[in-house]
Amino acid sequence: MSDDGDARTTVVHGDWVVAHDGEDHRIIEDGVVVYRGDRIIHVGRDWSGDADGVVRGRRRLVIPGLISTHTHLRINEGYRMVIDGGRRNFLRSGFTNYAGSKLDGGPTFLAPTNHEEAIRFCLSTHLLAGVTTILEMDDGAPDDGETVAALAAECGIRMAYSPAFSAAGYRYAPDGRLVQQWDEKAGFEGLEKAVGFIETRCDADSRLTGILVLNEFFASTPELRRRTREAATRLGVPITTHFAEQLYEFHHTLRETGLTPVELLSREGFLGADVILGHGIYLGGHSMTAYPFPGDLETIAASGASVAHSPVAYARRGFALETFKRYIDHGINMALGTDTFPTDVISEMRMAALVGKLLERNNEEPAARDVFRAATTGGARALGRDDIGRLSAGAKADITIVDFDNHTIGPVIDPIRALVYSGTGDMVDRVVIDGRTVVADKRLRPWDQAAVLDAAWANAERVWGSFSDYHWAGRTVEEVFPPSFAGWTGS
Known part of the structure; x- marks a missing residue:
């Protein structure tokens, strides 16, 4: 579905778009991906049709989800x-x-x-x-x-x-x-x-x-x-x-x-x-x-x-x-x-x-x-599918946009080599699945991101703290997997 649950048309601009021509991925510099509802309807250098929404940013790489x-x-x-x-x-x-x-x-x-x-x-x-x-x-x-x-x-x-x-x-x-x-x-x-x-x-x-x-x-x-x-x-x-x-x-x-x-x-x-x-x-x-x-x-x-x-x-x-x-x-x-x-x-x-x-x-x-x-x-x-993992007309609107405007990536001559050898998940700026934006401006949309992380910390502390109940000899997690350095003993 689209962001608003209807058939809105959204144009995504990228400095580099990794398009698929039916045989393999191809790089389009200064390209666009257009999706309506849950499907991509156009990938190319430009779009002359109507658009209900436009997504663009400085030095962005647009890839398949x-x-x-x-x-x-x-x-x-x-x-x-x-x-x-x-x-x-x-x-x-x-x-x-x-x-x-x-x-x-x-x-x-x-x-x-x-x-x-x-x-x-x-x-x-x-x-x-x-x-x-x-x-x-x-x-x-x-x-x-x-x-x-x-x-x-x-x-x-x-x-x-x-x-x-x-x-x-x-x-x-x-x-x-x-x-x-x-x-x-x-x-x-x-x-x-x-x-x-x-x-x-x-x-x-x-x-x-x-x-x-x-x-x-x-x-x-x-x-x-x-x-x-x-x-x-x-x-x-x-x-x-x-x-x-x-x-x-x-x-x-x-x-x-x-x-x-x-x-x-x-x-x-x-x-x-x-x-x-x-x-x-x-x-x-x-x-x-x-x-x-x-x-x-x-x-x-x-x-x-x-x-x-x-x-x-x-x-x-x-x-x-x-x-x-x-x-x-x-x-x-x-x-x-x-x-x-x-x-x-x-x-x-x-x-x-x-x-x-x-x-x-x-x-x-x-x-x-x-x-x-x-x-x-x-x-x-x-997975037996030809409608995901590619940006092409008719494919599912599963799109990932990576922010290349940072000192880790730096100047780019080949966006795929830059992504593979210098990129990290933290650079992902926007994620669209089935035409629905689930990450925008590097923040989760479905859930409270800070609350999810706090709950994960609490979960981990409960599990690690109960390790001796699980372990066959009753040892603590620190005994079985010692920390990298011993704890500070001074004042």
Whole structure:
């Protein structure tokens, strides 16, 4: 809908407009994007028609709304703890430092949180960083996704979602060992709930669209994967799953089945153009697997499946995709996710480009254009859409305007390289979704921005303060994740 809920025509002027010509993005200097209602009706150098509203600013870059194909709306408190730490025997799997609960009972890590306030904060951070579409990966606790759906509708973000389901959960034994506790029946029940959510709450023509979220390949069974595949085909919706993100996952699968995780999914008939593999890092050929044999990348490419890459979270844990360029060269559609804080796709683009260059030892690959595509058209393709992630006539009016009038950006010769290598989410000036302005002058419109942030602080303090109730040995968060410097002891 438009800002006023009618078919008003709005003209957006930009010093640089990243338009799409049907084949690829193109740069228009001193261009315009015109939208009426929820659709773009014109992109070009000028507009001679009538206009009900005009948006312009000094040194503005106009781009498609950014797309995150892997996000968690309740990750703030967890990832802020473990950036420089975590248990070494988890082999860099950050989330296992706060997943699950004690085997003999007790609260989960997030038990003390106000879920509504936590979700509202995460949604706000996406909007303020220019993200207009997200793929939400969580299980919808505590109310089967009703709060997630309601708050997404309230703030106006576009979202692919249904509550995630799993056949196993992580638990801490009394001696601190992390174990998987299996319950295939719960996985089947979760799938049924997700199907019901999609059938009753989602609509391909609305901002809330359906996707089946098989929470983790490593916490699923062959039968649950089979039923998920059948349900997705019947409903006509995509599937996503956390995949090949743990080194142990790769080796356990290989030892138990004689197949890599990719080979197993291919043999089961699970892979397809409607599948988004979250992470997909530990494949055959990755240096850390000590399994140099090719085939996994070729198999993913042949299936048409996409990979949702979240480079910031993994660079923080000391490892990376090998490599962004190799995946593209094999013909795999690459998208970007925001799997940690900050939920800033611009930062994810920069990390994907820099880490990719470092591992390739190549200053030219991947280029800024490659990661920008992943954040726009790559994400749209992963979600099976050609009406988002691009500025073209007929596309959805999902538009992000970035303020380049600052000393961080400085003089610009190529706006895409400037955005990728110098930009931050804080530079986003205006965000339009479905023709509705949700961020203007770098401020949220749907909610009181200061109040949302204050609530997030209160939530985090409750969670961190209750960490000893959650921890298997009763330790505090400061004991498990010591601060960078000791506290001041003097007067």
